[in-house]
Amino acid sequence: KQEVTQIPAALSVPEGENLVLNCSFTDSAIYNLQWFRQDPGKGLTSLLLIQSSQREQTSGRLNASLDKSSGRSTLYIAASQPGDSATYLCAVLFVNNTGKLIFGQGTTLQVKP
Amino acid sequence: ETGVTQTPRHLVMGMTNKKSLKCEQHLGHNAMYWYKQSAKKPLELMFVYNFKEQTENNSVPSRFSPECPNSSHLFLHLHTLQPEDSALYLCASSQATRNTEAFFGQGTRLTVV
Numbered sequence: 001k002q003e004v005t006q007i008p009a010a011l012s013v014p015e016g017e018n019l020v021l022n023c024s025f026t027d028s029a030i031y032n033l034q035w036f037r038q039d040p041g042k043g044l045t046s047l048l049l050i051q052s053s054q055r056e057q058t059s060g061r062l063n064a065s066l067d068k069s070s071g072r073s074t075l076y077i078a079a080s081q082p083g084d085s086a087t088y089l090c091a092v093l094f095v096n097n098t099g100k101l102i103f104g105q106g107t108t109l110q111v112k113p
Numbered sequence: 114e115t116g117v118t119q120t121p122r123h124l125v126m127g128m129t130n131k132k133s134l135k136c137e138q139h140l141g142h143n144a145m146y147w148y149k150q151s152a153k154k155p156l157e158l159m160f161v162y163n164f165k166e167q168t169e170n171n172s173v174p175s176r177f178s179p180e181c182p183n184s185s186h187l188f189l190h191l192h193t194l195q196p197e198d199s200a201l202y203l204c205a206s207s208q209a210t211r212n213t214e215a216f217f218g219q220g221t222r223l224t225v226v
Contacts, residue, residue, distance in 0.1 A: 052212075093212070101215060
């Protein structure tokens with residue numbers, strides 16, 4: 001069964017700290033992996049998309065890495081701010097699941113001023 | 114105008130009611146999706162439409178009936194729902210069903226009473 005797991009489920013850090021969110025998946029045959037942000041009661045905002053052939057993607061203070069062979073991705077947030085507080089979701093598009101993103105449970109991040 | 118727009122944002126309905134959720138995308142994409150997000154569960158795919166044709170039904174009960182009249186519009190018709198169907202329903206679109214980035218709407222918060 002294809003699954004996506006995110007740890008930790010929740011994280012609280014002081015403002016300014018660098019942090020890493022983890023995502024693991026059970027099958028290395030993927031098209032891509034996408035990181036999303038979700039604010040309470042809202043929809044999903046796409047943060048970064050990493051294609052199967054890529055190792056990392058960067059956008060501002062965010063950096064996502066992909067290691068297909070070990071089935072892992074990390075989202076690195078530099079110099080965290082209170083406005084980064086949200087739930088971060090990892091989603092994988094597996095090769096034999098065309099169009100069907102498989103989501104992790106998410107990591108809820110709180111950045112304290 | 115945001116890329117993917119969902120209406121209504123909130124809906125309260127009785128178990129005997131019939132209602133519809135609407136999704137519209139302004140991104141020129143060919144694939145559209147319905148996802149369900151229940152409390153404390155990962156996002157779960159319901160339906161996939163590619164070029165207006167349904168390509169995936171993830172074992173969704175028949176009380177949920179999707180409709181895709183064109184590549185820009187997607188509806189979810191609801192009838193005789195149960196309280197456990199209360200959830201956030203999210204619409205998404207992508208250029209294709211493989212290898213492309215998915216964009217989500219803000220969701221409809223549905224409460225069945």
